Amino acid sequence: MTRSMTFAVLISSLLLTLLTLSLLDKRNQVRPIDNEIFFYYKLDQRLDSLATIQKAIETKYALIDIKQERLGLDIEGLFRKARDRERDYPNTEKSFYRAVSNLWFLDRVRQVVASFQDTHLQVLPLLELPTVHLGFQIHHVDQKYIITGMDSDLEEVLEIGDQIFALDGEPIDLITRDLQQYISSSSPSYREQLAVQALTKRSFRYPKSPRTRLTIRSRNGEIKDLTLAWHYDYEVIRMDAMHYLQNRGFSYKESPALFDTGFSPYRSPMGLVDADDWYGVEDKGRLMFRTGFMELNKQTAGVIQVYSFFEHQVSRYQSGKAKDWDEPISKFLKQLKAKNFPLILDLRHNPGGHVDLPIQLMSLIARSGESYPSYMEGFRVTPNIIQTWERASPLSAASRDEKRAIRQLRRAVANGQGYTGTWEKTDPIKADQDVKGFDQPIVALISPQCISACDIFALLLESSKRATLIGSTANGTGAGFFDWAPFSGSTWVDMHEIFQMEIPNMLFSHGLPEGPAEYSSSTSVIRFNRENRPVSSDIFYQTRREDVLSGHRGWYGKAFQVLLSP
CATH class of the missing domain: 2.30.42.10 (PDZ domain)
Known part of the structure; x- marks a missing residue:
């Protein structure tokens, strides 16, 4: 072969390679971006952001005293150390090193906020990262x-x-x-x-x-x-x-x-039949819950996998009439009652949502003739909370829960207290009028991915003893978010618009079966709070190899073992 022919072959091979690359899946091809210009965080701006994050947490964060008490967290020392460390990273001029500086700063701030050990308190870049x-x-x-x-x-x-x-x-x-x-x-x-x-x-x-x-x-x-x-x-x-x-x-x-x-936690567990998936109406891609039946050792149980409390209305995927969140669950529970089937509630992958839905679900599974305490609520007295509650209707027209909140807040402000007392969110929970009591045995599967409103539901199950809890623990959050337009009590953005945070401003705790519906003491809201003190299972179980390779087989096998035990 001559040198010219060899060169021609090489050129042909190169052209073929280029043609092949051009025909690859378009989704994986991105034209290089002219990204030399971006907002670079100079040292003074980084120090500003750290100072304003500290101030926002000290001003708005409902759990600040609980974190200092339970974790021994020195907030002033934490942020002082962060500012001192930041001074070790002087300004730079080259674009690449500026990009690195920005990304490392975001990581360092993320590390500082992670010290609070709160699933809800997360600092995120306002412009999200790839x-x-x-x-x-x-x-x-x-x-x-x-x-x-x-x-x-x-x-x-x-x-x-x-x-x-x-x-x-x-x-x-x-x-x-x-x-x-x-x-x-x-x-x-x-x-x-x-x-x-x-x-x-x-x-x-x-x-x-x-x-x-x-x-x-x-x-x-x-x-x-x-x-x-x-x-x-x-x-x-x-x-x-x-x-x-x-x-x-x-x-x-x-x-x-x-x-x-x-494996995916959103796929049906092995052996589930007649599965019925229900999605959010606002976010049609959000799986809210799934119902179905499972049989093991000639025992049949109903299964409800509760994936979210985020929406009040549900429908079948991309079709079907919108229904209230509780309607399909109520219908399913009545089927179980008619056949005398027990229930497996799967709460292992639920990030939370609206706090009224756990109470609804508790009412749906309540035994006939029984009542259970609701969860307790309270507030740290901050300028934001005072102004937010100014939006409430006059006391004479407010709901019972609002009346208690306003009464407690007025008392705390008048007495110069840092916290309100605590009160039951609702009247004691009784059986839903449509289901009319669900008396069949229940086991509930919990994991650390049962968060926020799911933590509240786990608290309701714990205090009521309505279900046998299987797993390890729930997540252990003890605070949430309270907003009343025009005040956004939880959302915060720093002065340079680098960061955003959702800052918990409402506290919750377990209800007390024998206790009063309302406590005036400002220490009660801290004493009863369950942050970093998650609900623990009655029977320990952790995800095993067979669960992730064989569709939750170990979890549901354990559930049936408990249901079939004397």
Whole structure:
């Protein structure tokens, strides 16, 4: 072959390669972005932001005294140390290093706020960051890190059930512990779960290299190293992050909400029949709950997987008439009553929502002739809370709950107290008038991913003893958000519009079966509060390998074992 022919072949090969690249899936092709210009956080602006975050927390945060008391948190010392550390990072002029400086600052602030150990109190960039991902997910089960889901294009090199030992030669336990520093959580177990998720998908602590080396043991026992690429995905283009990612050699690829292969908590558990999925009306992609039947050892039970309390109306996916949230559940419970079937309530993946829906659900499953205490509510007395309650209707026209809140707030202000007393949110909870009492046995599955309003429902189950709780703990939040237009009591943005925070301003706690409906003492709201003190299960169970590889089989097997026990 002549030199000219060789050159021609090389040119033809190059053109073919370019043509092949041009025909690749368009979703994974992003034109390089001219991202030299972005808002750079100079030292004085970084110090400003830290000072205003501290001030916002001290002014608005309902749990501030509880955190100081229970965690020994020195808030002034925490932020002083953060400001001192910030002075170690002087201003820079080069665009790439400015991008790095911005991203590291966001991480450092995230680490400071994570010290409050509150799932609700999260500081986020106002302009969200792209997510980086490896295309698979990991769960930590049976003291092992195993692959439980992946994109279909990784199936030739990975397998569900493969065990991960290290990333780039570093033990995976050490990486997980490092990531936990940046995660806001009211319980250690939830923090660890989120850190495990962040091993392969996150929007903080960006990797330094676009490729990572995995050390894995396959299901057949073979130990091998495998190199995979990190990709980025974004909803909004953020120039400093794009500048970093593209200059480092990261490539774009969409991150699916649900993996093609593997485990998802939103898929039906193995053995569930006649499954009926109900979605939010406002957000049609949000699965609110699922009902169905399951049989094991000739025993049939009804199952309700409660995924969200975020919407008051539901419908079947993209079709069907909108119904009140409780209507399909009421109908299903009446079916169980007619057949004398017990109930399994699955609360393991519920981030919360509206606080009235847990009370509705408690009423639906209440035994006939019984009543249960509601949860308790109270406030830290802040300028925002005082002004927000000025929006309330006159006392004579207010609801019973509003009357109690206004009465407690007036008393606290008059006495110069930092907190109101506490009061029951509603009258004692009795059986729903449509269901007319549900007397069948109930087991409820809980996990640290039962958060906020789900924590409230777990408190109701704990105080009423209405269900046997299986799992470890709920999340352990003890505060929520109270807004009354035009006041947004919970949302805050810093002076440079770098950060936003949702700052909890309402406190809740368990109801007291023998206690009064209202406590005047301002110490009661702190004494009863359950922040960092999650509901614990009656029977311990943690997710195991068989659950993530075989559709929750262990969880539901445990539920049936409890239901069938004498």
